[in-house]
Structure formats: structure tokens, C-alpha cells
Amino acid sequence: MVERHNVPRIAAGWVAKVGSANERPGITGIAHLFEHMMFKGTRSIGSKNPKRDLQIIIEQEAIREQMRQEERKIREMLRKGEIPDMINPENMTPRWRELNAKFQKLVEEQRKLLVKNEFSKIYSEAGATQLNAFTTEDMTVYFVSLPANKLELWMWMESERILHPVFREFYSEREVVMEERRLRVEAPPLGRHYEQFGAMFWNSVPYKWPVIGWPSDLLSISKADADEFFATYYTPQNITLVLVGDFNPREVERLTRKYFERIPRGKIDPPDVVTIEMPSVAEKRMYAQAECNPQIEILWHTVPFAHKDSYALSILATLLSGPSGRLHRKLVLKDQLATSIWVNQASQRWAGAFNIGAEIRDGIPPEKVEEAIYEILESIKKEGVQDYELQKAKNKLLAAQYRKLEDNFQIMLTLLIHEGEGNWREANERFQKLQVVTSDDVQRVAQTYFKRENRLVGIFTRKNPDN
């Protein structure tokens, strides 16, 4: 809880410590699909006839089970090369289409009973804004901003959807996610490239598949899979609530006990992700021709969240970036090899990566930019960094940390994300740890992580240079 009385509003959210890293091949995308399903209502929200609604869901599942049997055959046809894909309706078997027609009848019957998007409507008419959620490899976060007098509504709604969720409209929501996938991954010029770039990078940790899932998996996830996933990961011991804004903490405590203590603790704790990232043995490279300006992306394996080296790596990333950073100075302004540069250290829950990327100036060979980046890193490995540069990075991080405190919503997200990566306390402690980083630390992490075998290099050039 963070009490702030500047506006009569509360930013409220919760994080379930589950993301795509908790999936397995076959159900990739389920954590995110699940996030969508959490807006579909509960036993008492979303249907005019909850009893019949639940029966319809059971009848739908029976037909879906037959459809899945049929889909197994269709998948086999695809593997044999008898059909080109499982997306176009013509490629599905007559039996499947017949079952689908039956299924659609039930969907129509259910639709008549629905109170459409009632969960969101209740929030909306309460003056709630920013109602949404997101899923990453590590976490699923649900949030909203409410007028201060609607605190108890939040308690009611969120405890209700954790306690009694109903995954209605499951299969049309799967289609929504397929459209989301087309929008974010398949239609943008580099979406699929980045997806495969990510798959290439990780050696063993379960970050290899995209958060949104492989299309084949998305289209075969069943409601039973979702039920099991929910039972395993949406247990109170795996969930943290965060509230920031205009409230009385005692009142929040009272209401939280009243509404959330009724949710039974899960019988078993969610399983740990036991896989540790395997050290790389060789450099990896991707050369891609795509509809894009020439660019280079380099990723190095680094360290997970709150690792003792993560602070020096963050300082290094800050020190290298920005208009006065070494990379921009040299590559964009002095030698004019690149038009822009980006640098980032991302420490996630199970593993981390350091990224340097650049858009290459037209006519410059990409490898020349790559070499120039390595030269700068080599000089840091050899000579370390200046005290002035170090202080500049610390000043930047200090100001950035204050900026995150400007509004309730930001503070809430910061706490939720830190908690999702491992521990909310890091939101408070990280800053001190950054301020004590020395020039020697920076030099040491540069030497440790910027090794050839530790990197993946992607070089993207324009597909059709005539255009």
C-alpha cells in the first residue's frame, strides 16, 4: 500500500507470478489467453442465466473434444503435406465443419443469455479508467484506476474473479488472440523476425517461445488446459495486491481481509522453474532481409533480476546510451555510421540480456557498425569508465527514479512489476545498490559478459532495395 492524497483516486492492481515461462510446448500462449479470459465474468457476473450458461459450457466442451479429435487428423494431413495450413476454412474436414456448425448453435444460444462484457461495464460505470492487464514471460498483471470511494468495489470484483471465474466465450476469445497475434507479430514488418530472434537467443530457459504463443498451440488450447493452469497458478500464495492513492490503510486492510481471506490457499505451491540458462558455447548470428531500414541488434546473455551484477550492468547501459553517451557520440555524430542507437539491460526473473541496437546509415556496411560497437566495449574492458561518466549515469538513474513517483498509476506498476520479477522491495532498494557501483565494477561486468560466444547478432537489411 502506498497512501497518497493528491487526487481522489486509487490505482489498484495485482500480480499473479505466472507468465509464458511457466508454459510448455503445446500450450504456449495460455498465460496470456488466460489474462483475456479473466475479463469474461464470474458465476454471478456476465450471464442472465448462470445455471444454463454453465450447462452450455459443458455441452460446448463435449463438441470441442470431438473437434479436437478431428483436428488431430487435420494436423496429420498438414504434416503429410495434404493441406497447406489449418487456418483457411477450406482445409478443415467436412466432419469438423459439421461439428463447428453445431458448436456455433450453442454459442448463439449462450450469447442470448450473456450480459455482454458485464465485468468491464460495472467498472466503467463506476468511473474506473485504465482497466486492463498484461502478460509477460514472468507475470500477469491486472489493474485499474478508480475514484477513491469505489475501493470496496475493487475488493468485490477482484476477489470474485479469482474465486469464481467463468471462462465463457473461450473459443471466440482464442480467435481474438489470433487477431492480436496478427496485429502485433505477423503483420508488422519485423514482428516474426523478432520472434525468431528471441527463440534463437535462449539456450534452455523457457523464454524461447513468444508470450502470445505459437499459432498451432493457441488453436489447440482447451478449456481444460485453462482450468488446470488456473488451479496451479492463481492461488493466493502466488498473488500480490498493490494499492496506491487516496485511502486509509486500515480500511484497506479490513476490506482485504474480508474479501480475499475467503479464497482458500492452494494445496500445493506453484512449481519452481528449475531450468537454469546453459552457458553459450558459440556466437550465434541471424542475417535477415525484411521490409525495414538496415539495422543491427546484439544481445548478450547476462543475469537475472536482482543478481549482484545487474546493478553495474544497468549503470553501464545508462552510461552508453543517451545523446552524450559514448555510442551516440561516436557512431551517430562523429563517424556517422548510424542514425540512432539503443541500449538496454533487461534482467528478468529467470535470466537476463544486454541489448545494443542501431539503425545503420544507408550505404554503410552493417559489419562496420558492429565493429565500432565492439571497439567501444573493448575500450571499457581495458580502461574502465571515467568517474564523470559514472556520476552522469547515476544522476540520470536518480532523476528517472523520481519521475516514476509522479503518479499513482506509475508507482503501482513499478511495485507490481518488481514483485512479478521477484520482490517488490527491490523497487526501494535498487536505487541504493545502483549508487554504490564503482568504475571497477563496471569494467569487471564488461569483461565478464561481453564475450564473443555470449552474444547473438542480428543484421537486418532491406528486402527490396529498389523500393
Place this chain on the structure above:
Amino acid sequence: MKIRMLAFRLLTCCILLTFCTTTNSASIPKRPEQLKFNPLNYTPPDPLQHKFTLKSGPTVYLVQDNTIPIVQITVFVKAGEYLEPTNLTGLAELTSTLLVEGGTSKHSADEIDEMVDFLGAILTSSCSSLYSTVSLNILSQHLTNALELLREILATPAFQEDRLKIVKQRVIQEMAQRNDDSSSIESREAMFLAYGTNSWVSRIPTRRTIEVITQDDLIKFHQHWYWPSNFIVAVSGDFQSNQILPMLEAMFNSWPFKGEQPPLPPTDFKFATPAIYMVHKQVNQARVRIIMPNSIKWGDPEHFAAIIMNHIFGGGGLTSRLFNRVRSDEGLAYSVHSYLALVDPLFPRPFEISLQTKSRTTARALALVFEEIEEIRKRSVSNEELQRAKEYLIGRLSDAFSTPHAIASTFAQDELCGRFQLNPNYWKDYISNIQRVTASDVLNVAKRVLDTNHALILIVGDKPEILRGHPDYNVHITNFVSGRIVDLPLRDPFTLLPIPETK
């Protein structure tokens, strides 16, 4: 430069709540409607409480809040793209960029980069068709330095030649991407269809117009428009209002040149004739936009009815009618929205509906949208829907003013666009104006805004697949608007001239 380290502490009080299983929850109601809430009467901030006029010209909005040691200063400048000569399209943007990237008479561009970074500040500029901005966000201990720096940037920029060259090259290289993403093609062609290819709203630079721009052009543009009478300043954060006012007065005093009052932008836009405009691009999702020549501008008598109508129809996030039909019912799109931009008191902006769906369900998604258009034009919205929309629009008001910066910049923009001058009580009366709207007002405004007779459709995507349609749905894209398909060719990204079709 001296550095002072600040002690840092996140302002959190944390109590850990653990879940236990044994509690009496008997008093929890079955439905959320049964909960009782204390009344919350929110009054939006009053612009006059924050407004100051400096002797040196600018209007200033100050919102003091000393909880975080950060100050944000944004100078809005009446120097939009509509003021640039057509043969120098891109000049306003280059001027705006070079202000912060091109050095000043006192400091080189490199020195400014260094100074800003070292102070942990963020210095940015932006340029739109109607106005430009220069912003500085900085720790409050550096406020004096910050105001000096801003004065230098705004009054005596150097527009360094070496930096101009780099920026021009970057802008031209960016053009190369104009056809890469179907969404860029969609936005560009939508602008051309809604405003005509030659209006100031839709004019965009070509390689040629950027190449010919010289340092001299930047200097001229700057000296025409960047002077205190054309500034509106929003300052928010950690300062004392009585101390900062004289500092701001000094900052804008004795400007080295006298500029001009900008003329009003012309409003003679050319809306394209109704048809289905298609740009072919090999992607598996079609981007669809329906555009209508709306006649409602900011301040229209039907302003508030239009806001409510749009919210119910397609503007209202996860609850609108379009969202319910196109996304939830049939899973045809991830994003489906309508947009009613009531921002300019001078001219109306078109009403737009946009969605993205797999190529073969394009016609089906259009059918659902047009059914909803018919519905909201024919039948009154229910009282329940009307009430929900009002509760939302009133309840979210405090969210629009949730940070000091949001308050200051909202008021500054109201002043800049002439909204404040037209109706200084807009925010004060907002709630009662929303309350007053009736279901028949919504019906009337729906008939006015959703002008299907003049609607046009723009589709960017895989044309043969889109035309092929889907076996489950007996509908074709030619069922809508005039049924006439007009092929729009791709444009050369550097000249914007149509690329002749290759065989």
C-alpha cells in the same frame, strides 16, 4: 558544474497482508450493486486559479506540487506545420528538432547534450500541424539552470550546420520506411482521403522538400514565430509559485527579435467521394478504416451528446457496442474503435471507425459495423446505457487531472487551441453538461455524425484474399458504401508519387 547527491527514498509504507482461510465472509453481498459507497463530489481544478499573464507576453499555467523534487516546463509555441511554405514542407519539424539538437549562441550542441544528460534532465521538442513544443523535465535543484537553458534554446538557437546535415539525412532515411508497415500506409492514405492531398493537415515532406531546406530557412521560420507573444507555458512540480513567476518573467524579457502573430489555419478541406479505397499489400491481416465527414467541432451545441454517443457506439474501450459485436461475439478483431476528435473550435475532424481483421473476414467485420451504425441511428439508446456512459465520463474526470503536469498541460492546450477563450467554464460545467444529455439527443447526434451517405472505406491488405471472403458468411465488401472499389497505388516513399503497377 557541481553535483549534489540527493538522499533517495521511495515514499512507501508497506504492510504485508497474508491470506488465511478462516474468515467470516457472510456480509459480502451477492452483487456489486448492493455495495454502498460514500458520495464523492469531485470538482475539476479551475484554470483561473493557475493562470498568470507575464508582462513579457506569454500566458503561464502553474501547478505547484512539492511532493517529488522534479519540475516539468513545457513551452507551447504557435509554430505549427501549417505555417511553413509548401515547397519547404518539413521546415517546422526541422526547426523544432534543431532547437534542441542544434546548439545555441552560448553552447555547442555537444555541450548541451552533455549538460542535459549530466543533470539527469529530459529535453525534448515536438511539432504537429497546429503547434510546436519545447519541454524540459529536471530535478528541482537545477531549476535556475533549467530556465536559463530554455531561454537560450528558444531565443538564441544556433541551428548548427553539422547537426542540420545529420538530422536531414535521418529524416530522409526515415522516409524509406513509409511503405514497410501496413499501418503507416493506412494512416497516410486516410489523411489524404479525409483532408485532400494538399491540405496542411495531410501535407508531408518529400526527399526534395527536405533537401532544399537551409539553415537560413530555419532561422527565418524561428524568427517569425518563436517569440514570447506566441508562447503558452505550462510549469508543474516542485517550486514556489511566488518565486518562479519573476524567474519566468526574466526568462522571456527583452527577446532579441520581434516575430509575427500567426494567421488562422485555412479550413477548406476536400473530402474524397464515397467508395471502397484499397491498397494492396501482402499481409495476413486487413486494416480497415471507415471515415465520415463529421460536422461537429469543439463547442458545438451537440458537443456533449456527441461524446456520449461515441462512447456508447465505439469509443468506450472494453464496453462499446462495436467491441461487443466485432470482438467479443465473433472474435473478428483485437482492436475495434470509433474516434470522435472534438479538439478544434475552428473546424471539425472526420469521424472514424477502425479495426484490423484477418483478410477473409473483412467483409463480415464491415457488416457488423454497419449493422451497429444502423442501430444507433434508428433506435434510442437505453436509459441504462445512457446512465452508464454518463457515470463513466463523470467518474473519469479526476483521472484526466491526476498529475500536476496533466493539469498544467490540459489548461495550456485549451488556451493554445482557443477553447479556453471560447468557454472558460468548460471543465467547471462539464459534469452538468454531461448530465443534461438525453437519449433523444444521442439519437439526433448519431444521425448527424454517422453520415453513411458520405462515408468511405479504406482497406490496406491482401486484396485477392479480402475479395475472396469467407464461406461461413454470405457478404462481400462491395455491399457497403457505394460498392465501388477504387485501387490506390502505393506511393514512392521519397516523392509520394504513385508507383506504376508492375506486371
